[in-house]
Amino acid sequence: MIMGGETKWVLKSQPFSSSISLILIALLLSSFANLVVSKDTNSSSTEKFSPPANFLIDCGSKQQSRLDDGRIFKSDRESSSLLATSEDVQVSVDTISNSTIVPPSLSPSSLPLFRSARVFLEESTYTFYIPKSGRIWVRLYFFPLPRQSYNLTDAVFCVHTDQIVLLHDFSVSNNTAFVFKEYLVNVAGNRFSLKFKPKKKSSAFVNAIEVVSAPDPLISDAATSVSPAGEYTGLSSSALQVYYRVNVGGPGINPDNDTLSRTWESDKKYNAFPDGSQNVSVTPNSIKFPDGGATAVIAPNWIYSTAEQMKDPLTMEPNFNLSWVLNVEESYSYLIRLHFCDIVSKSLNELYFNVYINGMIGVSSLDLSTQTKGLATAFYKDFVLNASAITNSSIMVQVGPANLQQGTKNAILNGLEVMKMSNIANSLDGFVNVEGKPIRPSERAKVMKIIAAIGLAMAVTAMLLLATVCIRWQKRPEGWENRKSFSSWLLPLHANHSSFLSSKSSSRKSSVFGSRKSKSGYSSLYSSAGLGRFFTFNELQNATNFFDEKAIIGVGGFGKVYIGTLEDGTKVAIKRGNPGSEQGINEFRTEIDMLSKLRHRHLVSLMGFCDEQSEMILVYEYMANGPLRDHLYGSNLASLSWKQRLEICIGSARGLHYLHTGAAQSIIHRDVKTTNILLDENFVAKVSDFGLSKAVPENTHVSTAVKGSFGYLDPEYFRSQQLTEKSDVYSFGVVLIEVLCARTVISPTLPREQVNLAEWAMQNHRKGTLGKIIDPRIASSINPGSLKKIVEAAEKCLADHGGDRPGMGDVLWNLEYALQLQEAASQIDHPEDKSTNFIPLDHPNEDDHKIGDSSVTYSSDKSEVTDLFSQIAKLQGR
Ligand SMILES: *[C@@H]1O[C@H](CO)[C@@H](O)[C@H](O)[C@H]1NC(C)=O
Ligand SMILES: *[C@@H]1O[C@H](CO)[C@@H](O)[C@H](O)[C@H]1NC(C)=O
Ligand SMILES: *[C@@H]1O[C@H](CO)[C@@H](O)[C@H](O)[C@H]1NC(C)=O
Secondary structure, three states, X not given: OHHHHHHHHHHHHHHHHHHHHHHHHHHHHHHHHHHHHHHHHHOOOOOOOOOOOEEEEOOOOOOOEEOXXXXXXXXXXXXXXXXXXXOEEEEEOOOOOOOOEOOOOOOHHHHHHHHEEEEEOOOEEEEEEOOOOEEEEEEEEEOOOOOOOOOHHHOOXXXXXXXXXXXXEEOOOOOOEOEEEEEEEXXXXXXXXXXXXXXXXXXXXXXXXXXXXXXXXXOOOEEXXXXXXXXXXXXXHOOEEEEEEEEOOOOOEOHHHOOOOOOEEEOHHHEOOHHHEEEEEOOHHHOEOOOOOOOOOOOOHHHHOEEEEEOOOOOOOOOOOEEEEEEOOOOOOEEEEEEEEOOOOOOOOOEOEEEEEOOEEEEEEEOHHHHHXXXXXXXXXXXXXXXXXXXXXXXEEEXXXXXXXXXEOOOXXXXXXXXXXOOOOOEOOOOEOOOOOEOOOOOHHHHHHHHHHHHHHHHHHHHHHHHHHHHHHHOOOOOXXXXXXXHHHHOOOOOOOOOHHHHOOHHHHHHHHHOOOOHHHHHHHHHHOOOOEEOOHHHHHHHOOOOOHHHEEEEEOOEEEEEEEOOOOOEEEEEEXXXXXXXXXXXXXXXXXXHHHOOOOOEOOEEEEEOHHHOOEEEEEOOOOEEOHHXXXXXXXXXXXXXXXXXXXXXXXXXXXXXXXXXXXXXXXXXXXXXXXXXXXXXXXXXXXXXXXXXXXXXXXXXXXXXXXXXXXXXXXXXXXXXXXXXXXXXXXXHHHHHHHOOOOEOOOOOHHHOEHHHHHHHHHHHOOHHHHOOOOOHXXXXXXXXXXXXXXXXXXXXXXXXXXXXXXXXXXXXXXXXXXXXXXXXXXXHHHHHOOOOOOOOOOXXXXXXXXOOOOOHHHHHHHHHHHHHHHHHHHO
């Protein structure tokens, strides 16, 4: 009974106790579930970070500003308790000209913040209460509002925290652009102050301020040091200034799509080799964040879901780097964060690539699969680049395939951040500390050592200079007095550089350049040397209306091409090089080398050049109808008939044939493509752009770094780096296909097998379905015989091995034959023309002979053509 009673009690109380335990279990479970869930959300894209300190102030504004990205900035009155100042003024304007330049680091949603500002006439301090010590963002907005009682473009001031100099003797003299500065600084206690210190008799101002806590894991203490290679520790003691935050391969990302309200810009401006890269993207929701690695706080999934990869990694054998170049200020070290996420591989362990920073290895054979244990999984890596490793005020980030046998030859980058690190003066702007004391690298002894070293170096340099001058003086060539900028880069830069000019005897050089006596003598001297006429800078300024932007008809790596009208009314194309570019200098020199040797109806001719005022300007005949490509696709120009297209192909083939065989040395163009085939007012084709051309002794090849344009590049040249004329033949084969199908040679957005036009066309040709991909505007008018001939010619040009490809002479013959077939067919189609003699009397080859270009010989071909043609005529007569 007792037991029973007990039992009863137990039984009786069971509902009570079990309900408690149930509740407890439920609570436990739910908190566990919460844990799981919160862990889950931690590693998902939806994670929200709520900053413990979050001060957003629209300085000088009478009311709150609600931005489009959802953030609310407090008015001046609401934030007045934070500010200690003795003399200040609020200023505002109703509107700001919408032509004001918005820097890419700034989200357009923040533009309303620039409409008002607070002006400080004395040192003034904002003090913020920071609940939790750690890193905070400081974001400052500046714009010198016009028409104020204080001229804000004259304001010169410093901005400090308690320890760090953010801005020193700062001013915004340009009132056509907004200025945005972003910092990450450490706060040790609970107070953080921001001081605005006007220079004597000047003022300071600010349009908006953000002081916002950053999550602790954002910046860790350690990173990989690039130079010297090793580990870098102590990052947490550096203040940082954000220089670049780039979403590679994707669009700009606004603060509302980043839980830390960061703005990310697109990488387009910084991509140094856009032709070699191709953007890829996946849906942002498919991005996974690994345990203990990158989180959505490091970068939102939008960043990891887009990337640049190497163009066409499977169809070619690419061996190059993708490169990004970002300008920075020298004499600071930088923290560089690279974001990766393998959204290109089909399975694990396919992708291995190297990462370089300023030419030095950052990671060798990076294997994302091992790092993240999964595809589409976020990964990032921090590097510190020492100030001493920065030259040319730039940081270059490169990724390229690792030289391994396994895996695909590909490399990717998803995101890129560059942050300036504070220096020994605890400054991000100069070498003066918060107390206004100049700080120079270490103690006096060191300084003395440096001075001594500099002195010694100067003495040595001076002696060397003196010696060089003496030697050069003794060896000075005739007429050296007049030699200047342009001519000095026409002359070989390197003694052993095997360029056209340097291979000439020095006597020739001095006859070309050495006898420049007076300006009036220039033009005749130069034209006799084949360099065309000498143009004065003034003359070209007048021709282009002072290099008016409106006169630009083309832009390339070398600079801009303008249309100009000379005093006598002649239209010319004027190519003006970017000064100081070594590559530009070399390409210009090659172009002059080549063009001065070549005259042909189907090569664009050089009229002259200008080298005054360190300019590098070339003047060409003007080609009224522009590049062939514009007449094929991508513009609104009228479509060319098949016959016109054939004639254009024939013209360019003649130009190339002349290059390969016509001059003393065979010349390989190296960049044959439809944008380098220009059309004059009568649609006569001329080959242009000899910047990459190379002269080779007959029947040999030259080994050289692969240059050219994607989609046109000879795969054999790519593999072997050995250049022969047959590489031009390959590219010309691509041109033929492009002319036939009228689409881009590489279309990354199409299905895999269609990406590369030449391959796609050949595949269709073999299946007999080529008809389907021919330009529909001309498909019905092409005579089948003519088509067959062209496709055969193209197929031979595109042969894998150079040895199997025909020479340009053969190609030309086939093209002419195709034209004859086409013309014969159109005679049949139009019986009313029958009365006329349909054998063209005016053989196209005549043009060349008129020019008196004896070096082009294909007269035997010509008679064969005529033979064949008379056979066709007979056929038709039956
Ligand atoms: C991606 O590439 C395509 C084609 O090259 C281009 O049109 C597009 O603008 C690119 N997208 C981004 C976000 O860069
Ligand atoms: C930003 O996020 C919204 C949804 O939250 C999305 O619709 C939009 O496309 C995103 N924009 C960009 C540029 O990421
Ligand atoms: C890639 O860049 C690195 C560093 O600039 C260089 O050493 C390497 O040769 C480059 N690779 C190719 C294939 O150009």
